[in-house]
Amino acid sequence: MALVKVEDLVKRYTPEGPNAVDGISFEIQKGEIFSLLGPNGAGKTTAISVISTLLPPTSGEAYVNGHDVRTEPMAVRQSLGVVPQDLALYGNLTGLENLRFWGEMRGLTGATLKREIDEKLELTGLTERAGDRVNTYSGGMKRRLNLAVGLLGNPPLVMLDEPTVAIDPQSRRYILDWVKRMKDEGLTVLYTTHYMEEAQELSDRIGIIDHGELIALGTLDELIQLVGQQETLMLQLWQGDGLADFKEAVQALEDVDQASIREGMLVINVPSAEAMLPTVLSQASALDHRNPRAEPGDRLPAPYRPRLA
Amino acid sequence: MRKLWILILKEIRLTFRDRGLIITMLVTPLVITLVIAGAFGNGGSGLSDIPVILINKDEGFLSEELVNVFAMEGVTPLVQLEVAPNSKEAEAAARARVESDDVAVLVIIPSDLTSRLYPFSETAQEILGVDFETWGEGETPELTEAEWQALSMAYVQSQIQTPAPSEPAEVVLYASPDWRISTMIVKSIVTQGLTQLQLTTQGYDAIVSRIIRAQMASGDLSMSDQDNAQAELADTFAGFGGSQGAAELEQSYDLPIRLRIKSPSGRGFSWLSYSAASQAMLFLMFAITSGGRTLLAEQEGGTLPRLLITPNPPLTILLGKMAGIAVTGLMQMLLLWGATSLVGAYWGAPVAVAISMVVLVLCASGLGAFISAWAQSPGQAGAVGTAFSLVAAALSGTFVPRPNMPAWGQTVSLVTPNAWGIEIFSNLQNGKSLQEILPLLGGALALTVGYYILSLIGFRRQFK
Ligand SMILES: Nc1ncnc2c1ncn2[C@@H]1O[C@H](COP(=O)(O)OP(=O)(O)OP(=O)(O)O)[C@@H](O)[C@H]1O
Ligand SMILES: [Mg+2]
Numbered sequence: 001m002a003l004v005k006v007e008d009l010v011k012r013y014t015p016e017g018p019n020a021v022d023g024i025s026f027e028i029q030k031g032e033i034f035s036l037l038g039p040n041g042a043g044k045t046t047a048i049s050v051i052s053t054l055l056p057p058t059s060g061e062a063y064v065n066g067h068d069v070r071t072e073p074m075a076v077r078q079s080l081g082v083v084p085q086d087l088a089l090y091g092n093l094t095g096l097e098n099l100r101f102w103g104e105m106r107g108l109t110g111a112t113l114k115r116e117i118d119e120k121l122e123l124t125g126l127t128e129r130a131g132d133r134v135n136t137y138s139g140g141m142k143r144r145l146n147l148a149v150g151l152l153g154n155p156p157l158v159m160l161d162e163p164t165v166a167i168d169p170q171s172r173r174y175i176l177d178w179v180k181r182m183k184d185e186g187l188t189v190l191y192t193t194h195y196m197e198e199a200q201e202l203s204d205r206i207g208i209i210d211h212g213e214l215i216a217l218g219t220l221d222e223l224i225q226l227v228g229q230q231e232t233l234m235l236q237l238w239q240g241d242g243l244a245d246f247k248e249a250v251q252a253l254e255d256v257d258q259a260s261i262r263e264g265m266l267v268i269n270v271p272s273a274e275a276m277l278p279t280v281l282s283q284a285s286a287l288d289h290r291n292p293r294a295e296p297g298d299r300l301p302a303p304y305r306p307r308l309a
Numbered sequence: 310m311r312k313l314w315i316l317i318l319k320e321i322r323l324t325f326r327d328r329g330l331i332i333t334m335l336v337t338p339l340v341i342t343l344v345i346a347g348a349f350g351n352g353g354s355g356l357s358d359i360p361v362i363l364i365n366k367d368e369g370f371l372s373e374e375l376v377n378v379f380a381m382e383g384v385t386p387l388v389q390l391e392v393a394p395n396s397k398e399a400e401a402a403a404r405a406r407v408e409s410d411d412v413a414v415l416v417i418i419p420s421d422l423t424s425r426l427y428p429f430s431e432t433a434q435e436i437l438g439v440d441f442e443t444w445g446e447g448e449t450p451e452l453t454e455a456e457w458q459a460l461s462m463a464y465v466q467s468q469i470q471t472p473a474p475s476e477p478a479e480v481v482l483y484a485s486p487d488w489r490i491s492t493m494i495v496k497s498i499v500t501q502g503l504t505q506l507q508l509t510t511q512g513y514d515a516i517v518s519r520i521i522r523a524q525m526a527s528g529d530l531s532m533s534d535q536d537n538a539q540a541e542l543a544d545t546f547a548g549f550g551g552s553q554g555a556a557e558l559e560q561s562y563d564l565p566i567r568l569r570i571k572s573p574s575g576r577g578f579s580w581l582s583y584s585a586a587s588q589a590m591l592f593l594m595f596a597i598t599s600g601g602r603t604l605l606a607e608q609e610g611g612t613l614p615r616l617l618i619t620p621n622p623p624l625t626i627l628l629g630k631m632a633g634i635a636v637t638g639l640m641q642m643l644l645l646w647g648a649t650s651l652v653g654a655y656w657g658a659p660v661a662v663a664i665s666m667v668v669l670v671l672c673a674s675g676l677g678a679f680i681s682a683w684a685q686s687p688g689q690a691g692a693v694g695t696a697f698s699l700v701a702a703a704l705s706g707t708f709v710p711r712p713n714m715p716a717w718g719q720t721v722s723l724v725t726p727n728a729w730g731i732e733i734f735s736n737l738q739n740g741k742s743l744q745e746i747l748p749l750l751g752g753a754l755a756l757t758v759g760y761y762i763l764s765l766i767g768f769r770r771q772f773k
Contacts, residue, residue: 052618077620088611090319092326104315105619133326149615 002063003157003188004028004051009060011046011212020046022212023060028190028205030156033183035199036192038209044192045085047209048159051190052082064157083150085161085192087142091135095126095145098134102149120148123178140171147175151182158182159190164198176202215260215267231273235266235280236293249283312621313629320633321640323603333599334641338592339648345584358389359491360412362403366395369423371506375480376418378502387494404483408573413488414495417481425478426566427510432463433517449523461521482570488653492570499568506566579738585649586656586734587707590727591698592645593638593670597677598694600634604681605688635674642666657737664743665733665750672726672753675760682767701725711735729753 004027011021021043028034036044049055051062053073061068067075089098099117108116121127124144126137134142147163160179164172179202182189193199199206200220208216208223216223237243247266251259255276257269270276273296284292324330363379365372379390391412393399406412419425436456452460480499484492607613607630616626643666646656656662680697684690704721705728706714714722722728733749 049614054614054618074620074622077618080618082615082618084611084615086611088615090323090612092323093319097322101315101319102615102619105312105616105621107620 001030002027003030003032003065004034004190005061005063006047006051007061009047009050009062010058011043011050011055012058019058019212021050024207024209024212024214025060026207026214026217028157028188030188031183031186032204033179033189033191033202035203035206036190036209037194037196037199037206038192039194041211042209043212044209045161046212048082048161048190048192052080052159053077079155080157080159081150081152081155083147083158083160083163085165087146089134089142089146089149092133094131094133095121095137096130098145098149099130099152103152106153108153116152116154120152124148140167143167143171144175147178154185154187157188157190161192162194163191164193164195210260210262213260215258226269231270231296233268233270233273233276233280234262234295235268235284236264237266237284237289238292239289242287242289246284246287246289249287250280253279253283312625313632316626316629317633317636320603320630321637324637330596330599334592334596334637335644335648338588338645342581342584342588342645342649342654343652345580345588357386359387359414359488359494360391361388361414361416361495362391362393362406362412363416363418364393364395364400364403365418366420367418367422368420369426371423371426371509372418374506374509375422375499375502378498378505384498388498404573407483407485410485410488410579413485413491415481415483416495416499417483419478419480421478422480422566426506427513429463429466429513429517432459433513436460449520457524460517464517464521477567479567479569482568484570484572490651490653496568496570503566503568579655581649581652582654582656582738583710583731583735585645585654586738587702587705587727587731589642589645589649590669590673590705590730590734591702591707593642593673593730594676594698594701594726595695596638596641597634597670597673598680598691598698600630600637600674600677602691603634604630605691631674631678634677635670638673639666639670642670655738656734657740658742661737661741661743661746662734665730665737665746668750668753668757669726669730669733672729672757672760675757675764676726678764679760679767682764697725701727704728705731707731723752724756726753726756729756 006027007025008023009021009025010019010023012019024043024047026034036047038044046055050057051064051069053069053076056070063069064076065079067079069076090101093101096117099120100113103113103116118127121130124141124147126141126145126148129137129141134145137145143163143166147160150160151158163175163179167175176198179189179191189202191199191202203220205217205219206223207214216226218226235246237246243261243264243266247259247261250256250266250268255270257271259266259268261267268276268280277294281292281294324334361379363376365376376392378384379388393403400415400417403412403415407415436452436459480503482492482496482499484495604613607616613626617623619626643663646662646666650656657665676697677694680694681690684693701722702708704714704718705711705725706719706722707727711719711728711731719728729749729752733746733753736746736749
């Protein structure tokens with residue numbers, strides 16, 4: 001059963017503004033680790049905010065555990081834990097006080113709360129510093145506490161938003177191992193990151209997101225195949241404003257697998273760039289675009305190409 | 310309800326751990342209150358040269374000792390004593406000076422101090438001479454038989470017919486409530502004097518009983534006529550059983566004097582008290598509007614978004630935040646009340662003050678909600694909050710007494726919690742009771758309701 005279901009999800013921050021999330025669809029199965037991989041500003045945090053009911057979707061649907069984020073926000077919140085990208089802790093409270101406060105706000109009480117706190121302190125290795133104010137912690141310690149707070153009560157779905165940024169390799173290792181252990185414990189994880197290696201190491205499936213669009217989605221093997229079998233063509237128009245129409249037209253062509261707009265260029269995936277070029281160019285002139293600049297590109301931007309071990 | 314409490318507790322923790330907040334919430338208003346009160350004279354906080362007037366109405370000789378306490382080493386730097394003559398005019402003048410806060414305490418020693426304290430003393434003084442304590446060294450005075458008889462009679466009478474006055478004599482401290490600490494100091498000095506008096510009278514008792522017993526032993530008394538007085542005397546001593554009797558006599562001695570602090574019933578205007586209350590209102594407004602800023606901080610720091618995705622209704626989170634701010638505001642008021650009282654400010658009858666504080670904090674938090682509901686951004690809310698707090702404070706009479714404000718200012722400022730706070734506390738400081746200020750509390754509550762209705766409209770408009 002899909003624990004998370006997202007359909008044509010769009011999120012705009014301002015009525016006229018660009019779509020921070022631009023019609024993405026995916027499902028996450030129970031017990032799966034799913035990574036959203038993408039550069040800065042791709043829309044990862046926005047997607048998580050909508051799924052966690054913090055922001056209402058502009059259009060499209062999102063369900064967690066079968067509950068609609070629009071109509072049943074409380075049920076959605078009940079079943080998820082979020083580890084935000086930026087630390088969200090009370091610096092003037094101690095680690096223990098933070099854990100207790102957030103645990104109580106999640107509805108934990110009594111012996112359960114105490115057990116959860118002890119367990120999380122143990123896991124984060126913060127037992128000895130539990131009585132110190134969070135302001136006095138190192139960056140890595142704060143990140144670990146931030147993570148622990150999101151995991152209080154072991155919610156069925158955990159969303160981790162770039163938990164490893166600005167952190168030393170040792171702490172990073174620690175967190176990655178922790179995420180793997182969550183999977184062993186049957187939790188479902190939505191993980192976002194900049195780093196292909198992390199996504200590759202942790203995930204059952206990976207969605208690559210850029211400019212709010214999912215440009216690739218699949219298991220590691222599927223992604224490798226995609227890179228291996230397909231070629232990419234990048235086209236730039238002299239007049240920039242016709243790009244969206246051009247994309248529509250090209251997308252409609254047979255053999256064009258996917259088309260997306262990246263930094264002012266149209267990027268299309270085709271079985272063979274050489275064979276496809278004439279068709280695409282005639283399509284351009286049909287739309288009154290003279291001599292678009294065309295060059296071969298990569299199916300996935302370099303940082304998001306899977307490494308072959 | 311539980312969640313609300315958890316949120317309030319968190320707010321209190323965070324507030325009282327933030328040094329900056331403590332300074333703005335507590336230290337600054339205290340300092341300003343002291344500076345203002347100091348600049349306008351009647352500090353009342355001084356611990357030296359406390360102005361005291363003393364009127365001695367006592368017709369006996371024992372009060373001398375009480376007056377002398379003020380001249381003791383260690384006491385002289387504390388008190389600036391002025392002894393007024395024992396006349397009706399002088400007493401009225403002295404009372405007036407206490408009422409105008411010119412003088413901290415007027416000490417009145419009652420006319421019957423000596424006779425109440427030691428009824429026997431007059432006879433003893435008459436027979437043995439003024440300095441009868443000189444007989445303490447074991448000598449026996451040379452007295453005629455008639456003098457012995459008179460002495461013994463008077464002594465026995467003083468012992469067995471213990472005067473049981475319905476009311477003990479009172480040493481009155483007529484004290485200005487603005488000089489609270491000073492009054493406590495003067496009280497302890499007078500108490501010390503009374504204790505000393507007690508020791509002195511016990512000493513006299515011991516001397517006289519020793520003299521009489523020595524005389525009895527030498528047989529002088531038994532040779533005289535068997536009259537009633539002798540029989541009584543013998544009975545008394547038989548009853549107490551020798552020297553042990555003397556000890557018990559001393560122990561059973563009880564001071565028929567009490568100390569009473571009285572305050573002027575109609576109070577004069579006191580800048581210290583007025584400033585304490587009006588500054589507290591101003592800084593309550595600061596605290597509540599800066600609560601809006603902590604909301605911004607929580608938004609930016611990510612804790613508010615994190616709270617909003619916990620399984621709790623957003624209304625609970627919002628209420629928790631507001632209640633947290635209100636409770637810290639109330640604690641601030643209570644602490645300022647305590648601290649300014651220590652330096653002599655008077656706020657009014659405690660229960661009425663506490664109830665008024667709750668009402669006024671509610672009112673201020675209504676204003677806080679109103680501002681954040683209509684502000685375009687949290688930053689704007691902070692700026693508007695500060696500006697409004699200051700204008701409201703000035704209009705309602707925080708920096709000059711409210712009655713001195715122009716009439717339009719007094720009227721217009723009724724839309725601020727400050728004006729109601731100042732009205733309420735001024736009345737309480739004047740000695741008004743809770744019942745008497747109920748209409749004012751009602752006014753503040755009506756304003757509170759108004760604020761909340763406008764806030765709701767504002768929130769609806771923003772989040773529809
Ligand atoms: N509160 C906001 N108001 C307006 N625009 C926003 C807001 N938050 C994000 N955006 C915009 O939405 C787009 C997606 O941002 P988002 O934070 O979701 O990206 P991200 O993938 O999480 O990036 P990063 O890796 O840097 O965290 C960006 O163009 C960003 O400028
Ligand atoms: Mg992000």
